[in-house]
Amino acid sequence: MNIVEGGIIAPKGFKAGGKFIGLKKARKDLAILVSDAPCSLAAVFTTNKVKAAPVLWNHDIYKNYSTIRGLVVNSGNANSCTGKKGAEDAQTMAQTMAKLMNVNEKEILVASTGVIGIPMPIEKIVKGIRELLPEVDNDILSGVHAAEAIMTTDTMMKTISVKVEIGGKEVHIGGMAKGSGMIHPNMATMLSFITTDVNIDKGLFRDSLKEITQDTYNMITVDGDTSTNDMVMAMANGMAENPKINEKNQDYEVFYEAFLYVNKYLAQSIVKDGEGASKFIEANVTGAKSKDDAKAVVKSILTSNLVKTAMFGEDANWGRVICAAGYSGADFDPDKSTLYFMSGGEKILLTEKGLPVDFDENKAFHILKNNEIQILLELNEGEYSATGWGCDLSYEYVKINGEYRS
Structure with missing residues (x-):
């Protein structure tokens, strides 16, 4: 396994971007991630009974739909405890991006992070999506901009990408995360997004993330608070064209170890950036x-x-x-x-x-x-x-x- 450049866009077929649209005072606050090919989705969501609108939107996709094509994330507003309007706003974010991409709205994931209970300035977000989506690409700087745009009280970006060989093909895994406070085992106030071009059975992909989450994100803590918006979402588009991993064989073990490394790195990075932490x-x-x-x-x-x-x-x-x-x-x-x-x-x-x-x-x-x-x-x-x-x-x-x- 080798660490490589690129972060979230290191795997083939993924593009990203991030920009400032006015949800926060100055820093970038909107990120977009898209895949050229349909992706399988693996995900784990917050255990908090109070779940933000984006969590509910994504959970429905996870349970009922087969593939996804993209993700839109805003920071500065959690869209949590916002009732029916919050659910409509999450859907509007997905609809806006889906229409521009000519895909189904249920192929678009949504994430939000920031202050709880504040109505979403949805007009700014819709305008931002329309402006940012044409700009996304696979340039390393675009991946950096996306990682910056999901930060709230974070003091540093959290991003990583690795490369392994499976079946004679190069397979990449990339990730970006945010989290600094309200961090506690059983999902914390954190968002983690993973991309990979591996060709793998969806069931194995989901099982591997669930297992890895138990030993990574569920074993970190900053302050004992579990948030309403937490999620880990991994997307696999199969564009590495390795022989499909259908069982827990040697190819699976190679992928699993690299997948574990990426998620462990991101989980530890969240704790190292714990609010006010010195140790x-x-x-x-x-x-x-x-x-x-x-x-x-x-x-x-x-x-x-x-x-x-x-x-x-x-x-x-x-x-x-x-x-x-x-x-x-x-x-x-x-x-x-x-x-x-x-x-x-x-x-x-x-x-x-x-x-x-x-x-x-x-x-x-x-x-x-x-x-x-x-x-x-x-x-x-x-x-x-x-x-x-x-x-x-x-x-x-x-x-x-x-x-x-x-």
Whole structure:
């Protein structure tokens, strides 16, 4: 597998673009992605009972329609909690683009991100679609513009593309994502869009995304909030012309590993750009009785405000980690557990078999001063493990969210 340039438009047949249309004060706020050939759709949506209009529109397409041709995304307005008018606006976005492309409106996906509960300035969006669609192309800069246009409080673009060989053909996978705050396991305030030119069975494609989501997007957290607009949507147009992947064979494994890499990279990038974050935290739990137990402990550690603030303060307060593991609901014996902090190739033992050990506070402080920190908790109960990613909780997070609408 090789990392290549292009991002979302690296795969054959995909074109994109992004521009400013006035939904935000200055930055680009409308993105379009199209495929020259019909695409299979794989998708995962927010578990929040309050679902934004674009989520409902896309979910209907996912359940009832066979192929898609494009995607339109706006930032600056979530089109969430907007009632019947919000649903009509989502449909209008799809209809506008579909008419220009001469395709069915149910072949167009819609996504929105921004402030909840504000009516959509649909006239601006319709005008923007009409202006932007003729400009989309497969130039690298156009992919960059699309990735910029889906950002809200993000401080950096999140984009990646890779290349693998399957059946003697080059297969590309590209992706772009947005997310910085309101991030929590079981989908976060994030949008992630993946393109690929692989030729693959739709059922296998969907199953692979569902499985990968469990170990990537559902294992990240910034602040414990799950949004109304979250979705991961992957499009496969088959233009690589590799022999069709119809079963879980060697070709499937090659594709799966590359697909996992792209989604894991995007998920981690969201956490690294967490609102106000200064530390990227990886939590590893090993030796659990079940996968669910391992995941429960990881999520509990990463979502603990006391753990997050200890990391921000560079304080080796290991008791907060053990406490978070204890209320996770996982089945384990604390007297068997061992805890380490790690970073920059250094590792420090904090507890062993449930008991504290004497450790060098200066060394611990030195480890926690790094921007990327690993927490390793060995439960010594079984053979299952899990990994998740989070960040610290800083003064800046409160400032950003206290002023979000101003």
